[in-house]
Amino acid sequence: MLTVGIDIGGTKIAGGVVDASGGLIDPLRVPTPRDPREIEDAVVAMITDLSQRHPSVGAVGIAAAGFIDRDRSVVTYAANIAWRDEPLRARIEPRVGLPVVIENDANAAGWAEYRFGAGSGTRNMIMLTIGTGIGGAVITEGALYRGGHGSAGELGHMRFQRDGLQCGCGQHGCIEQYASGRALQRIAGELADAGGIGSALAAARESEGTLDGRTISGLVSAGDSGAIEALRRISSALGEACGTFQAAFDPELFVIGGGVSQLGEILLAPMREAYATAVPAHGNRPGADFAIARLVNDAGVIGVGDLAREGRH
Amino acid sequence: MLTVGIDIGGTKIAGGVVDASGGLIDPLRVPTPRDPREIEDAVVAMITDLSQRHPSVGAVGIAAAGFIDRDRSVVTYAANIAWRDEPLRARIEPRVGLPVVIENDANAAGWAEYRFGAGSGTRNMIMLTIGTGIGGAVITEGALYRGGHGSAGELGHMRFQRDGLQCGCGQHGCIEQYASGRALQRIAGELADAGGIGSALAAARESEGTLDGRTISGLVSAGDSGAIEALRRISSALGEACGTFQAAFDPELFVIGGGVSQLGEILLAPMREAYATAVPAHGNRPGADFAIARLVNDAGVIGVGDLAREGRH
């Protein structure tokens, strides 16, 4: 059986047909409409197109940023789309004539890495997707940890700093404010303001009008000490948080995904160092390894397609 | 089938026969010897005694504070006993002629509350045992979450405060330093030093030479505003941490155990309040309830006895 995987992002809807070994066939990508109904229509169109061309498609998985209920049926809260208690499965199943499961996008990406990517071979794994925010997924004993209401694994919103920075989730001090792409931009901006090692960052901001992740990554690769310092700060914060995740979840492996993960060892080295000094009872407990994600752009589609194959349970 | 449950604590070894409905028969309690070999002998003697008197005993569970390996066989690190990579199962099984499983004591207590106590009826539960430190146990989909190396659920050592108070585990800022019995004593001592609302605490310390948990609890029950303030601070800290645990584990219920839990609603009220203001995306996700543990003194014995019944898997 083949499945269709759909990943609804803030700017693009990605989709494709997923085979049993994690292969991605016919990848598609369209801009995300503003209106929730138009998003639904675009998703239905993409599923219909793919399933007509691949008649052995037998199930559909849809990934979205937000909270999905325990039955993987309703989007209780979406981060970027005006969905509140949206019965997405009930709306889409009759229009496509196939069984549908909904899953959180970070969970889908984590599942893909566990099944077919950097985490294959482990049984207990955590994936952290570093985008604008930080997405988390926890695999325990080969299963996706979903919790009592389907909203477990929100690792980006674990508290890193009591009374800390304001987060978009309404809380203060979430790790997302210290270790995400947005944090990288904020810290790079502060270094640019301060001059000194931040002067190349300041010059880039001056010439481009902004300091986006791509610019900062480019300066990192070029060896600029200000950009490297900004990266080191988010990497250290994430490694420090992983020490706490070890105490909570005891994974064998942390997989780091998202655009910034492509910097590879420049990102992982300070993370490993901070992790090693942040694990409780260090030296008296087994630790975890770190790896870079392998399925970067397609992880959501592949993961949610594979979860659809498993069926509802 | 009956089982024997043994709980090796820092000061006492407790044991008893556990039936299939969580009933505890023939509870025993002896002081914990200093020498590891004498501890082993005392455990063997207790098991032999109980199994001879109850011939239908078919398995043994032993709980201890520390890290237990994934196979529930070896104590890789014990907190209060000089065990390092101690093959406890291999040493005890031949001496008692029964299958043995080893489990972390906080996990055993959590399992007992899940099966027969405050958590019965839920599928996803967290138990926090507030003693000198804080023990944690995570139940997910009706199973004990043990992690990749058997050391998951060390919730007392999740970071609460970056660069925070020194913890005995080698880390800084563990929640245990802000919300345990030891934290209660420290805060009560600070209030006693400061005078004002701490003057009754200071008087008690003067007359008793120390400020232990029992004294502080007594002052709380008597309505002393200094003792109530000390309790409020650890309770708020724990509630705040539960907001983070919600993001990570998404339980339906938090069960609070340990001696201080007997204060009941005076403890839970500020915890609920702090939790409600600390859950990420509050209002857009389902939350958890709070309950006081029911099996306080016997939870470890009952839980590990019941886990032994399940066998090795």
Add this chain to the structure above:
Amino acid sequence: MLTVGIDIGGTKIAGGVVDASGGLIDPLRVPTPRDPREIEDAVVAMITDLSQRHPSVGAVGIAAAGFIDRDRSVVTYAANIAWRDEPLRARIEPRVGLPVVIENDANAAGWAEYRFGAGSGTRNMIMLTIGTGIGGAVITEGALYRGGHGSAGELGHMRFQRDGLQCGCGQHGCIEQYASGRALQRIAGELADAGGIGSALAAARESEGTLDGRTISGLVSAGDSGAIEALRRISSALGEACGTFQAAFDPELFVIGGGVSQLGEILLAPMREAYATAVPAHGNRPGADFAIARLVNDAGVIGVGDLAREGRH
């Protein structure tokens, strides 16, 4: 000699004639224009009016929120007005024919309390003005502490929390984010969101569309436990910060001003308690007292008028 004092606030320009014993004659109040030039004109008009009616006026003091240079002549940076390196003295002196000194508004208010208000009789005093933000003034050995560039005593921007809440000054974790009127509103809002003890706050927000300081103060006076909890949090934070101020400045007295200070002992009690547990080497050093400001609305005008009397030095 009489002087004129002018206090340029974000919404109102206040002025009046100040006598040698701190008496305020002919108080005036006009709305603050938007345009910097119109502000200057309004100030000149007010000075001219007052000095014509009181011919013995011999000097003028002008207070504004922002950084004033060491010569008390140039507004190097104003918080709410588009003044950057504005030579305010040089622009106003020729138009009014009187010597002019410029001073930071919180410094002016602190000076007034020191000379004629709650701090009279002390030699070393700190004033904290709790408005939307927090203003600070330090009096040492009977002199206003102004620092090497005129910008000392910015106590609201001392770091309270490493990696803490974002502040409008570009920093993170300033005490202003935890203990100001704005912090009171934020915390009250969080309690309102959380329900429970915040339900009266939520009802007030629902009926008035917002939760301003006046509403929260009203609920405090009415004994509402949610509003009292919000006040207790900012008061504790401020008291804790005062423990650090003690180590730095060693004042004999803290004077608390600003609108919320009118709540009196409900504000001061938790502040004193937090202070007592936050002073380093408590018990081995003399501490400071706390008092409510006496000249609330007129402190800026009276203080800057009195500073003008002292002349330039």
Add this chain to the structure above:
Amino acid sequence: MLTVGIDIGGTKIAGGVVDASGGLIDPLRVPTPRDPREIEDAVVAMITDLSQRHPSVGAVGIAAAGFIDRDRSVVTYAANIAWRDEPLRARIEPRVGLPVVIENDANAAGWAEYRFGAGSGTRNMIMLTIGTGIGGAVITEGALYRGGHGSAGELGHMRFQRDGLQCGCGQHGCIEQYASGRALQRIAGELADAGGIGSALAAARESEGTLDGRTISGLVSAGDSGAIEALRRISSALGEACGTFQAAFDPELFVIGGGVSQLGEILLAPMREAYATAVPAHGNRPGADFAIARLVNDAGVIGVGDLAREGRH
């Protein structure tokens, strides 16, 4: 007029004759006795010896770690010696027949740097002496800032981290716990435990049995990345704290003293960088420079000798 300066340290009593230009004549050094009376005798002997050989000595200054009263007469609390409300001046003056002033040792060192060392030419300066702890001194408008009870300028005990590391002063989170020599040793030890870049630190600890400041400094000078990382962490913390000190005190210059200051630019560079990103309203206010102390070992003696020349006021 010449004066005698005496600096009572935890391990050595240093003394000498100080001339009007800060020159040090006849420096002496004896071990500090354990018994307070023997300390007093040793101090009297040293003063008698020096004043007999230099008859133009007209006053004596004595520096000690602790709180000195406002009259510079009584040691209200000493950190390392069993003095509580010790009337040191009254005890020593009759025995030496010369006027005596007592001063805090960090204040004395700061005064020396202001008058004759790195701070000469400024009017507003802060000195931070990084030893086992952190001593602070504040010079404002050319005068030593002593506060209402003589205990101002305790900058090492300003709060750096709310709910932070336990400090010997009874508080939590003092900057001293993050940026002193003791902090350097703690962080180096954590890196040694963690392996990786800490392996040279671990090897040094293994071979020497401990990790003292000298060993760590040696590894820094040898370019070891673990030792440099440990130094960078305390340096960044201190620079960050200096951002807050700027808001409070507005100095023109920070002078860094103590043994570790001899590392020079390796210490100052991360400090400057952290300072630049930690000053409130950065870019809109004048900042301060950083300099290394010049009178390292003799600063206390020279400073307190010079303060004695000024007389009592």
